Structure formats: structure tokens, C-alpha cells
Amino acid sequence: MSCSFNFGFFLSNQGLIYALGKDNSEGQLGLGHTFSRDVPELISSLRDIGEKIDTIECGYKHAIAKSTLGRVYTWGWGGKGQLGHGHNDSEMSPRLLSLEKSGQKEKVIQVAAGFSHSVIMLETSRELYWFGTCGHYASALMLRPTLIRLHEHMPDLFTDPSTLTFISG
Numbered sequence: 001m002s003c004s005f006n007f008g009f010f011l012s013n014q015g016l017i018y019a020l021g022k023d024n025s026e027g028q029l030g031l032g033h034t035f036s037r038d039v040p041e042l043i044s045s046l047r048d049i050g051e052k053i054d055t056i057e058c059g060y061k062h063a064i065a066k067s068t069l070g071r072v073y074t075w076g077w078g079g080k081g082q083l084g085h086g087h088n089d090s091e092m093s094p095r096l097l098s099l100e101k102s103g104q105k106e107k108v109i110q111v112a113a114g115f116s117h118s119v120i121m122l123e124t125s126r127e128l129y130w131f132g133t134c135g136h137y138a139s140a141l142m143l144r145p146t147l148i149r150l151h152e153h154m155p156d157l158f159t160d161p162s163t164l165t166f167i168s169g
Contacts, residue, residue, distance in 0.1 A: 004028075004058035010040055015052025015068060017043045026061045027092035028076030034092070045093050046073065059113035064120075065094065070107025072097040072120055080116035081143035082132030088143070099129075099145065120145060 002009050007021025007028050018040035019029035027034055030043045046053060046065075051073075055066040062076030062083060073094035074083040081088055084097050099106055099120075110121040117132030129145035 002056045002058045002063075004060060007061075008058065009056045009063065011053060011056050015054060016047055017053050017056055017065065019043055023061070026077035026090045028058075028061045028063060030063060030075045030092075030094050032093045043094065055111055057111055057113040057118075059118065060115045062113065062118070064111045064113045064118045066108055066111045066120075070109065070123060072099065072108050072111060074118065080133045081141040082113070082116050082118050084118060084131035084143070084145050086143045088141075097145070117142075119148075 006023035010018040020037045020040045052068045075091040107123040109123045112119045128148045130148045
């Protein structure tokens with residue numbers, strides 16, 4: 001389960017996401033429209049493509065989900081680039097995030113969402129990629145996933161970058 005301001009999600013054991021909430025003004029429920037839902041409704045677009053989700057996180061008015069295959073989907077408010085698709089548009093339904101590094105697709109092992117940003121961690125390299133805004137790290141909008149080298153900015157905290165993990169909440 002993940003909740004934000006006036007909306008939230010339930011994740012079933014079968015990898016299906018159910019959305020509900022009073023606020024769906026930016027499509028943050030991922031149902032393909034902007035109507036509120038008082039009872040949980042299945043996000044059928046992910047089920048219809050056979051995707052099984054194992055992680056769902058809420059930002060202020062956006063969401064990020066990771067599939068069991070390490071693929072990432074984002075939707076909802078995109079005004080600060082926090083969806084990672086290269087623009088500031090909102091998405092009414094889950095949209096696959098393109099993650100190519102050196103011509104190869106990388107699996108994601110963790111996702112997190114904040115007020116106007118999202119973060120992912122890649123499986124092999126344990127690299128962190130940030131998209132959206134971050135007042136303390138970068139003043140510009142990052143419209144696509146951008147590598148963040150936290151160990152360069154906080155060497156005492158990250159002595160071995162290969163052991164990086166993050167906890168969302």
C-alpha cells in the first residue's frame with residue numbers, strides 16, 4: 001500500500017494495482033481519466049499488458065511503480081519532470097519509462113517518489129537516477145532520469161557506492 005494527499009494504491013499478491021482517492025485532477029490514479037474513486041479500482045492497463053507490479057510509490061500527485069521484471073512506470077502530475085519522460089506533461093495512465101544505458105536496458109531494483117521528484121536504483125551498477133526537482137541537489141528540472149553521484153557530495157556517508165540502498169517513505 002502507498003498513500004499520498006487524497007489518493008492511494010493497494011498492491012495485490014498477484015501484482016495488480018488498485019487505485020482510489022478524492023483527488024485525481026492530474027490522472028494520479030492511473031485509470032486513464034480524472035474522475036475520483038471512492039472504492040478501489042483496478043489499473044487495468046498494466047494487467048492488460050501482462051505486467052506484474054511489486055512496488056508502488058506515491059509522490060504529491062504522481063506515482064511510480066516497478067514491475068517484477070525491473071521495468072518502471074510513471075503517471076500523474078508531470079509539471080516538474082518527475083515522470084521522467086522528457087517533458088512536463090501529466091500522464092493519465094501508467095507509461096513505461098525508457099531506461100537505456102550504453103545501449104542496454106537496465107533493470108531497476110528500487111523506486112521512490114517525493115513531492116516533485118522520483119528516484120530509481122539500477123540493479124547491476126547500484127547507480128541512482130533522479131528526475132524532477134531537488135532544491136538541495138540541483139536547481140534545474142531534470143526531465144529525464146539523471147545520474148546522481150551522492151558519494152561525490154557526501155563521501156563520509158557513502159564510502160562504498162556499491163552498497164547503496166535507499167528507503168522511501
